[in-house]
Amino acid sequence: MGERIFINLPVRDLEKAKAFYTALGYALNPKFTDGNAACVVVSEHICLMLLVHDFFKGFTDKAICDTATHIEALFALSTGSREQADALMEKALAAGARETRDADDYGFMYQRAFADPDGHTFEIFYMNEAEFPGAGQEN
Numbered sequence: 001m002g003e004r005i006f007i008n009l010p011v012r013d014l015e016k017a018k019a020f021y022t023a024l025g026y027a028l029n030p031k032f033t034d035g036n037a038a039c040v041v042v043s044e045h046i047c048l049m050l051l052v053h054d055f056f057k058g059f060t061d062k063a064i065c066d067t068a069t070h071i072e073a074l075f076a077l078s079t080g081s082r083e084q085a086d087a088l089m090e091k092a093l094a095a096g097a098r099e100t101r102d103a104d105d106y107g108f109m110y111q112r113a114f115a116d117p118d119g120h121t122f123e124i125f126y127m128n129e130a131e132f133p134g135a136g137q138e139n
Contacts, residue, residue: 006039007075008049010056010064011118014038016096017050020117023095024088042077067119074113076123082110085124089114092122108132 011017014035018028021040029047032039036055040048053064065072079085089112093099097114100121104111108131112124 004045004047006047006049008051008056008059009118009120010053011050012053013117014050014052016117020095020097021048021050024091067115067121071121074121074123076125079124079126082126085110085112085126088112088124092116092124 009017014037018033018038018040021038022028026048027041029039029041032047032049036052038050040050042048051059056064077088079088089099092114096117100113100115108129109125109127113121114124115121
């Protein structure tokens with residue numbers, strides 16, 4: 001399998017969550033998908049594991065975060081251009097996401113952010129590392 005990251009997210013409605021992420025253009029890995037969970041392949045090295053609440057609770061003794069009032073983490077997804085960031089945001093909004101703040105443009109970096117139907121927050125960004133402040137300077 002190699003080195004990959006699997007981000008486990010509790011979801012209220014597995015079918016709705018699967019529909020949301022496939023609407024963004026991601027595929028499901030049927031090997032890791034059943035009635036309790038779905039594996040969303042974001043890239044060769046990144047997968048989201050969508051787990052129904054009762055199944056998720058089997059992996060922890062902590063309470064599931066109420067994403068309406070608390071944030072569990074910010075998940076950042078890079079894109080290859082500003083246009084790709086905007087296109088992914090438009091897909092997310094069309095599939096039922098909520099934009100969590102206005103776009104930020106720092107010149108070298110452009111960011112958008114959305115919450116999925118379960119309230120998990122994702123930042124979509126494009127960064128031109130060549131324009132990053134201090135790029136090309138040695139430490």
